[in-house]
Amino acid sequence: MKKRFKLLAGLLALTLALSGCGQPDPGAASGQTPVSAGSQSASAGELDVLRVGLAALPTQLDPDRSIGIASIKLFYNIFDTLLFTDKEGSICGQLADSWEWLDDTTLNVTIREGVTFQNGEPCTADDVKFTFDRILSGYGDGTIAVLYETLDTVEKVDELTVQFKLKKADAAFEQRLGSIWGASIVPQDYVTEIGDEAFQTAPIGTGPYQLVQYSPEKYVLERYDGFWGEAPAARQIEFIAYPEASARMTALVTGEVDIINDVPADARDTIAATQGLSVVGSSIKNIHIYTFNTRDESSIMSNQAFRQAVTMAIDRQTLVDTLWTDYAKVPNGHQFESYGELYIEDYPGVQYDPEKARELVKESGYDGQEVITIEMNDGYYTNGNQAGEAIVGMLAEVGIKAQVAYTDTFSLSADIRAWSSASRFDNPLGALWLLFGPGSSPANAEKGSWTPTEEFVAAGNTLIDSTDLEEQRAAARTLLEVFDTYCPGTYLYQAEDLYGIRDGLDWDMTYCENQIMPFRAGDLKVSG
Incomplete structure (x- = not known):
């Protein structure tokens, strides 16, 4: 079982030797910044581009059609759910401004004012109802529908308020709404106009990043200036596919990317010993x-x-x-x-x-x-x-x-x-x-x-x-x-997940436990 990992470590060591990345950086002593893929902008604490090497890219990006270990990494950056589970494990509002139980089976949720989708259209109760009706109607592979097994109907109360009616009392319903694996809110008018199939490769959400390029090899996200929350550090994120572990590691070592996922266990020490790089992990x-x-x-x-x-x-x-x-x-x-x-x-x-x-x-x-x-x-x-x-x-x-x-x-x-x-x-x-x-x-x-x-x-x-x-x-x-x-x-x-990362990126990996790659404000900071 060790043979493949030893081979990968050997390939990486060879790459280090050929590129000189395993040797002391002559610029480090004089205070020069090591070469990296992430291009830091003139604004302090920001990056023009963050490049991320992934073992696999998702085949579609409609969060209500299906969710898997490839797609979940991107969804959190593009979409919002009504509720959310914060880093302390408590339920909080994401799109929801407030919520109130009227009785054991009736929950009213009011969304934030002024939230817009990434095409500039306002997010309203109609979009929330459309999202859940879509799921309850049997759309998709059932990944999300089974999460809402106790949900009966969702009705519009006013422009910013929806009412959830449950089939029976459910002690965990707020947790269901607060799941990153749950219902990401999508725009009714846009989805209706372009259709479900087109939405899978041209999605729009209310999150801090919008998809601007989609191909089997690379997805490009761009910071959405109309986002309702705090702006994230990277202006653009490129998610690039490197199916082979050796290719991902070489891309990190040579500066093609800033972060890679799925670092093989036996390659951890080799990457960690490379100047300007480290390996971070999470169960x-x-x-x-x-x-x-x-x-x-x-x-x-x-x-x-x-x-x-x-x-x-x-x-x-x-x-x-x-x-x-x-x-x-x-x-x-x-x-x-x-x-x-x-x-x-x-x-x-x-x-x-x-x-x-x-x-x-x-x-x-x-x-x-x-x-x-x-x-x-x-x-x-x-x-x-x-x-x-x-x-x-x-x-x-x-x-x-x-x-x-x-x-x-x-x-x-x-x-x-x-x-x-x-x-x-x-x-x-x-x-x-x-x-x-x-x-x-x-x-x-x-x-x-x-x-x-x-x-x-x-x-x-x-x-x-x-x-x-x-x-x-x-x-x-x-x-x-x-x-x-x-x-x-x-x-x-x-x-577990092991990531290789270049120095100068302060990445809070709390949410990585949910298999997402979080790059919102508060998740990623540029430290140098």
């Missing part, structure tokens, strides 16, 4: 998971004991120690510490137990003839390929034949499917329930991979309905227990 609210096809009765994966064996055969700590650095970890169950009082600290999670796994394999009746397929997109998840190949070896140790199969399509019909679980908001409803509960892709009656048990559904509904903390904690524990016992899938590790 992210994303657990890499595998889904299991429990419905195909012709496959051994339909056997619960066999699925349990698969989960116990995976040495998660070795995967973390080998593939990641300081920020990744093995979680104790499909949950995040950011859940606060709903984080079940004493839950043990799945334990690595190859001896027990062998017993369960025997109990399942598996005869060693069937080859289990682990399906994944080649290189889509950081370290996903390496983890898959390692897990094939771990399964072999307990008598299970498995193989990795790479595909460009996503399907839950495979024996095992590589996926990820991002926490949409800090509550078990925002990850485990959202990803495996009713209405989710795995629970789809026709194309899904499992049927949620009554106990799982009841626990999720308790989390929605109840305001009693002890009842909520008991329900949260039940979700974890059912997932790890029935095994519609399993978790591998809570992942």
